[in-house]
Amino acid sequence: MMRMLSLLGLGLFSCLSLADGRLLATGGASSLEGAAGGGITPWAVLSGYGERGEWGADVFATRVETGDYRLDVAGVAASFDNRIELSYARQRFDLGNLARNLNLPENSLSQDIFGLKLRLFGDLIYDRLPQVSLGLQHKRQRDFLIPSLVGAQRRKDTEGYLSASRLILGGAFGYNLLLNGGLRYSRANELGLLGFGGDRRDRHSVLKEGSIAVLFNPHWALGVEYREKPDNLSFAGESDWADLFVGYFPNKHLAVVLAYARLGEIASLENQDGVYLSIQGSF
Amino acid sequence: MRLPIIALLLALSACAQQPPRDDSLYRALGDQAGIEAVVEGMLLKIAADPRIVHHFEDVDIQRLRDKLVEQFCMEAGGPCTYSGDSMEESHTGLNLTPSDFNALVENLQAAMTEQGIAIPAQNRLLARLAPMRGQIIDR
Ligand code: HEM
Numbered sequence: 001m002m003r004m005l006s007l008l009g010l011g012l013f014s015c016l017s018l019a020d021g022r023l024l025a026t027g028g029a030s031s032l033e034g035a036a037g038g039g040i041t042p043w044a045v046l047s048g049y050g051e052r053g054e055w056g057a058d059v060f061a062t063r064v065e066t067g068d069y070r071l072d073v074a075g076v077a078a079s080f081d082n083r084i085e086l087s088y089a090r091q092r093f094d095l096g097n098l099a100r101n102l103n104l105p106e107n108s109l110s111q112d113i114f115g116l117k118l119r120l121f122g123d124l125i126y127d128r129l130p131q132v133s134l135g136l137q138h139k140r141q142r143d144f145l146i147p148s149l150v151g152a153q154r155r156k157d158t159e160g161y162l163s164a165s166r167l168i169l170g171g172a173f174g175y176n177l178l179l180n181g182g183l184r185y186s187r188a189n190e191l192g193l194l195g196f197g198g199d200r201r202d203r204h205s206v207l208k209e210g211s212i213a214v215l216f217n218p219h220w221a222l223g224v225e226y227r228e229k230p231d232n233l234s235f236a237g238e239s240d241w242a243d244l245f246v247g248y249f250p251n252k253h254l255a256v257v258l259a260y261a262r263l264g265e266i267a268s269l270e271n272q273d274g275v276y277l278s279i280q281g282s283f
Numbered sequence: 284m285r286l287p288i289i290a291l292l293l294a295l296s297a298c299a300q301q302p303p304r305d306d307s308l309y310r311a312l313g314d315q316a317g318i319e320a321v322v323e324g325m326l327l328k329i330a331a332d333p334r335i336v337h338h339f340e341d342v343d344i345q346r347l348r349d350k351l352v353e354q355f356c357m358e359a360g361g362p363c364t365y366s367g368d369s370m371e372e373s374h375t376g377l378n379l380t381p382s383d384f385n386a387l388v389e390n391l392q393a394a395m396t397e398q399g400i401a402i403p404a405q406n407r408l409l410a411r412l413a414p415m416r417g418q419i420i421d422r
Contacts, residue, residue: 021382023389051382082381126381126416169410174403217402218392 019283021051022082024218025249026124026167029257030060030280032191033137034075034089035115037163039259039276040227040241041209043180044133044165045124046085046117047077048282049252055080058282066263066274070094077115087115093193095146098267109193110142122164130166130179137161139192150235150267152195153202159186161209176215178223184209189232190266198232205230213247221247225259239264243276255280308411309361311404312395315352318359322351324394325387334386338377358411370418379420388412 028045031037036047036058048056057078064071075089092110099107116136122129140156141147147155163182171177184207187197197203207230213223227241245259259276266272312318326348330336339347350367357363367373388409395405 021380021385023385051385052380054382126413169413170403170406174401174406176406 019048019050019054019056020252021054022049022056023125024252025215025221025247025255027056027058027252027255027282029247029255029278030058030062030075030077030089032062032064032071032073032089032091033113033115033139034060034073034077034087035117035135035137036077036079036085036087038180038211038213038223038225039243039245039257039278040225040261041180041182041211042117042135042161042163043211044119044122044131044163044182046079046082046119046133047087048079050079051082053081056082056282058280060278060280062276062278064261064263064274064276066261066266066272068097068269068272069266069274070096075113079117083119085115085117087113087117089113089115091191091193093190095267098269105145106143108143109146111192112140112142113192114138124165125167125169130164132162132164135161135163139188139196141192141195144195147189147193147195150194151199151233152189153197153199154195157187157192157196159184159188159204161185167215172214178211178213178215178221180212181208181210183207184228187230187232189230190238194233194267198234200234201230201232213245219249221245221249223247236268237265239266245276253282255282304360306360306362308404308407309356309359312355312359312400312408313398315356315361317398317400318355318361319352320398321391321394321400322348322355324397325351325391328390328393329387332386332390335383338379338383355408359408370415371422374419375422377422379422381416381420384416384420 027049028036028043031042035042036045037043047058050056059076062073072092073089077087079085094108117133119133122131124131138158144155161182161184165180168177185204187204189195207228209227211225213221215221225243229238229240231238241263243259243261245257248256257278261274261276263272353363354365357365
């Protein structure tokens with residue numbers, strides 16, 4: 001039994017350590033919802049560094065701190081064959097000041113996100129076509145009392161997104177340029193932390209998201225991201241999100257992203273600007 | 284009777300209009316000596332890279348070095364002509380994977396960094412080589 005386990009361990013280890021067929025930073029960081037990507041948006045790339053026939057995987061932890069609120073996320077993702085990615089993330093949104101001010105029955109909101117991403121065609125760097133992936137995210141809100149009180153219609157929902165990514169060699173004054181664009185079909189309120197659908201609007205919206213980054217060398221990236229959000233609840237507005245980030249990829253096992261995020265109005269509190277820090281380990 | 288003269292004139296004017304060759308990348312790579320150092324550095328790194336070194340076991344490395352130097356020089360706009368086999372021919376039967384290709388790119392990047400070549404110049408050379416990938420892998 002022990003022998004079998006250790007053999008299995010060896011086998012796994014050799015699989016994992018083989019999986020570095022892609023170039024540094026092309027596994028991206030981990031987005032807030034667990035899929036490989038930037039910070040607030042997914043990219044078409046798959047987690048880890050596995051190429052054809054190889055596995056890739058990552059684990060990550062992210063914190064966003066706006067002063068009034070705090071969001072903590074932790075998760076894992078695994079991909080195979082540079083084709084399919086499965087991910088899981090748990091988000092915990094600390095209501096901080098809002099819970100105190102309004103005497104809310106709970107002081108945090110959590111949700112689970114199960115993700116699937118499929119590379120449809122293309123390649124990040126080499127093919128004629130950019131890499132295009134289709135993603136699904138199944139989200140389950142875990143503390144539905146507050147969302148239901150403010151008008152959310154559902155506790156769980158599934159949303160889809162289409163994402164295209166391309167790295168243009170030397171595309172930014174000689175430095176490599178990464179372009180990402182996506183469309184999301186969703187009715188999640190504040191990612192789903194405030195449930196799905198609302199008293200104002202209970203249909204899916206088509207939402208645009210995207211990012212641009214410049215890689216100053218294989219280890220450092222500087223970029224901006226943007227994500228459109230729906231506005232389904234009448235008790236408060238929901239703002240589109242944007243951020244400015246620096247990504248550091250010292251090697252194929254570690255990525256660190258630091259960002260300044262402008263999250264606008266969240267659950268009636270305005271001007272939620274904050275700091276975003278994410279650390280990812282990949283195999 | 285007049286035709287050859289007109290043809291000659293046309294040919295001459297075509298020559299005159301040809302823009303001077305852009306050799307800025309060749310110079311950024313350090314001319315002939317710089318390119319030789321890059322290629323040799325890359326081959327040394329490949330020799331130490333367990334991911335791909337097996338592909339090079341029975342290869343005439345001197346010839347490979349010379350052909351690579353010619354090729355990089357020509358791609359960079361330098362005064363060389365590539366005299367080797369086509370990319371399809373030289374990689375057929377090797378069954379190279381996308382990972383093999385990226386491993387070589389990483390060794391090339393490391394060799395260029397070691398030579399102190401600026402990132403934009405590195406990216407320009409990579410951008411010249413990247414379109415050859417389809418002729419190199421899966422053959
Ligand atoms: C941009 C990428 C590449 C370029 C520009 C390139 C270029 C060349 C050149 C110029 C030759 C010499 C052809 C001749 O002898 O006439 C060659 C041969 C060879 N290449 Fe590549 N190559 C690339 C990628 C690779 C990769 C990824 C591998 C393996 C990991 C590889 C393995 C070989 C081998 C083993 C030979 C010698 C074949 C023989 O002599 O039988 N090449 N390559």
